[in-house]
Structures are given as structure tokens and as C-alpha cells.
Amino acid sequence: MNSRISMVLAGVLLIGALIAGYWGLVLSRPTEPVAAPVVSVANTVATVEDQSRQPVVVLVKDAPAFVPLTAADLAVETLRTVPAGSLTRLDQAIGRMPLRTLGAGTWLNEDSFSAGGPLARMIRPGERALAVAVDEVIGAGGQLSPGDYVDVLLFLRQDAVNAEQSAQVVLPAMRLLSVGDQMGLANDGQPAVPPPVTAEERAQAAQRRAAARTVVLAVPEPLLSRLMLAAQAGTLRLAVRSAEEQLLSRYWAGENAAPDKLASTNRDLYQFTQLALIGPPKRLAAAGGEPGVRRGIEVIRGAQAAPQTP
Template sequence: MNSRVTMGLAGLLLVGAVFFGYWGLVLSRQPVPPPPAQPTAPSVVEQTTSSAEDQTRQPVVVLVRDVPPFMPLTAADLALEKLRTAPAGSLSAISQAVGRTPWRQLNAGTWLNQQSFDSGGALARMIHSDERALAVAVDEVIGAAGQLSPGDYVDVLLFLRQDTSNPQQSAQIAVPAMRVLAVGEQLGLTNDGQPASPTLSSDDKLKQDQRRVAARTVVLAVPEQLLSRLMLATQVGVLRLAVRSSEEQRLAHYWAGNADASDHLDVANGNLFQFTQLALGSAPRSPVAHGGAPRSAVEVIRGNQVTQQTP
């Protein structure tokens, strides 16, 4: 073979050897990917902090799903959550609730206490033993332009028109200081200070406020001794509800729990027109003698008319 050809082949082989050697050196210098990080165990400080927080939290029994009334609770309906502040009177062990029967619908997320198993609906848990809940029909005028809210106090005004059975029109406060329990579907607080209605979302609350403005019924807490008076007032004339100021802190004990409650009743009775005036019309006053002393009068009833005649 020609020596020149041999030398050319040798040169090509040398160049190839140098190229592949350089390529192998480059590949060998690429960084090796680090091994995946292993999860580190929590530090002693984190474990101590978590343990301390867990000891300060208090267990509370809550419902994990909706429970219908009159159905005994099972362990599957309940869960134990630890809260920083436990609600007053809440149950702290699942065994305290298993087998007990609620008397009303309980929603998921509700924390349980003794009142969760007491009988009676929302209104029954909003009034005291000497009160009665009475619904009154209202419109935009009667109901203070739709601005009434549960918890307000109102005076019930009565207007009697002049007609054949009522010769003299009159206006009076039929029943003062009545507590508003509900306006339409919106309820206030129960006697233990808890909302009578379940907590609503922002959208549902907005819809409820809109329905409250257009409500056609208002439920009042009426003292038992004034129940018949308010019932009579709703039938014989036109009612108005006058809202009282929230600054009157005495309203919460106006009719009950206060020694002055009987005095308030006497004042209300004194300000009210006579029953004959309220039911049948105004009776004329008895005439006065020339000497200034009133003469005794005899009440004469003719049908639905009541008159006073002096013998």
C-alpha cells in the first residue's frame, strides 16, 4: 500500500480518537442530579408546641350530618372536635349524646348542649313561662315601613273609627312594650341567647332580609294577662306598631322579672278606654249637678248601645 495512503488513514484515526475522547470527557463532567429529599422528622420545638396547643383546646361534640327530629343519635352522627373556646354548656364526650333524641331538626356542624334535646319549637324556646307568642297581621304601614327586626320592642296602638256602633273615634296604646320575636320567617334569639334559626350563608341571609321587609306577619311576646286585650284590639280597630328606643334598658324586664311589672299593668289599665268604649262605642260622661258634685248614673243598655242616665 502506498505510504501516503497509510499516513492519511492514520491521521484520520488519530483525529477520530481525539474527538471521541473529548466527547467522553464532556459527558463524564455533567452534574449528577441530587437524590430526592427525604421527609425530615418534625423538630422537638414543633412537637412541643403542637402538644401544648392540643392540651389547651377543649373537646366539643358536633354533628357530622343533618339529623331529623325524634331520631335517636348514633356514634356515626357525631364527632369530637377540639376548640380553643368551648361554647357554654356544650357536651364534651360522644357518650353523652349517643342514644338521646332531639325534638327538632339539627343541622350538620351544630354543637350539642342540653337545649339540643329540650322539647318545643323555636318560638316556644323564645318566650318565658308567663308569656305567649301571638302573630299579628301587618303591612308596610303597620309594621314600621318594613324596618322591624326580631328583638325590637313596640307599643301596639289602636285606632277606633267613628261608625254607628262607635259614635266617637279614638286612639290609644292598647298594649305597651311588646317584644318582637319574629318578622316573617326571620326569628330572633332563644332564651339561652342562641339563634333560633340555623346559620345562613351570605346569599341566603340577603334573601331572608328581603323577605323580612315584605313580611305580612309579626310575632309578639305577649304577657299572659294582656293576651285577651291584644286579641280584642286586633278585631275591633286598626293597629299600628310604634318602635321604642333601644336606650330603654328596662324593657327586657318591663312585664316580667321585676317588682314594677304589676305597676306597669295598672298604668296600662288606667290608660285604656273602658271596655264598653272599646267594644261598643264611647259612653257619654255622667252629668254634673249644679252644686258641682256628680250625680249617680244608671247604665242603660239598648242592643249594642250603652248610655248613662241620671235619675
């Protein structure tokens, strides 16, 4: 009996040992790590950029003037920096007709459908855009930039008309619209033409500006003829005004003080009466007779007097 019990106990213990050994093997195996979700830095940056970008309607090909735009002419791009006033939906441009030729890649806004070229959109009512030939000396050493204000000086040499040489300010505070092919801001504060984007394009634009041979000035209409006469009468110089001068942008803006400035400028002119927009000096009538009548000279010899005609 005791031997049977011992055998049973031995069998139970053997089975328990086998179970314990198997369980120990299972627990001793290295567990496989749970795969963590992979987060890509590039994907995170792209997601953030997509949220910060905004849609802009652009032309995918050249659009001629007076031809309505179709969906095939347009595309929507997302930009990080959106130009002010840009159209954001295709339906805002489809069917509308640009009044001037627009190149491919142009960002569309309301000005894209308004009349006038870049210069016409840079001047105020009552102003005219007039080009003036310059060189490195006349153009302040090639350092002029659109948006600068300059005084136009005139140098007159001594000749039969001018008794002595003179220099004077013919037109004060003229606004520079363009220097060569570089243009400034339109009246809405936006660039009249798209600015250069790459560093190479900016460097080329700076070189062209330094080598410019023409500048365009915003001239009040009453002063147009004066500038033309000055350009033909003598040598011009452009003197740059300080950017810290107050109210330069409103100097010739048609305010109440503009007529006084014009009158003061006319009074300051000398040695060239045509620039002052006045007529030539009037001939004085001969004293004691009608104009143009030549009088003789009375010669007295003792008690006799006889008129002599020279």
C-alpha cells in the same frame, strides 16, 4: 555522595510538592452547602390553627325526635369559635334522645335534648307568643328586628259604636320574637335558630325580613284577649321604642310593678271598654220605680190632671 544526597533531597521535595498540590486542590474545591430544614408558612399557620381549635359534637345526618343517638349519627369537628355550652365528646351525646327533630350539621348542646321549639324557648313563664299581621306601614317601614320593643297602637274609626275616631296605646313595650322567618335569641342568650353564615345568606335574610308580613310578639297572658280584640276592632300600628330605654327587658317580667302597669294601661284605654277587660256599662234603673217599668206622662189642663201613656 553529594550527588546521591541531592537526588534524595530532590525526590523528597518532589513528593512534598505533589502532596502540597493535592492538598491545595482539595482546599480549593467549593464546599456543598448544608441543607437547612425547610419551614413552610402554611404548615406553621396550620399548626397554630390546630392548637386554637376546639372539638364540637355535630350531627352528620338528620336526627328524628324521640330516637336515641348512635355513634353513626355523630362526628367531632374542630372549630375556631365554639358555641357556648356545646358538647365536646361523643359519649356526652350517644344514647340520648332529642325531643324534637334536629337537622344534619346541628351543633349539639343541652338544649338539643330539651322540649319546645324555637318560640317556646324564647318566651318567659307567663308569656304567650302571638302572631300579628303587618305590612310596610304597620311594621315601621320594614325596619323591625327581633329583640325590638314596640308599642301596639289602635286606631278606631267613627261609627255607630264609637262617637268619634280615636287612637290609643293598647299594649306598651311588647317584645318582638320574630319578623317573618328571622328569629331572635332564646332565653339562654343563644340564637333560637342557626344564623346565616355566608354573605349571600345574610343578604337573603335581610330581604325576607323587609318583606315580612307577620311578626310574633311576646304577650303577657292577661293581655292576650286585649290584643285579639284590638286586631279585630280597628287598625294596628307598631311604634318602635328606643333601645336606650332602661329596664325594657324586665317591663313585663312578672316583677312587683307589673300589676300596676296593667292597671295603669287599663285606665288609659277609652272608646272601647272591652279592651279594658271590664264589662259593658250597666243600665240605670228608672227613677222612682222598678227597672224596666215604663211610666206615663201627666198632662194638666187647668184644674184637671190626666195621665197619658206615650
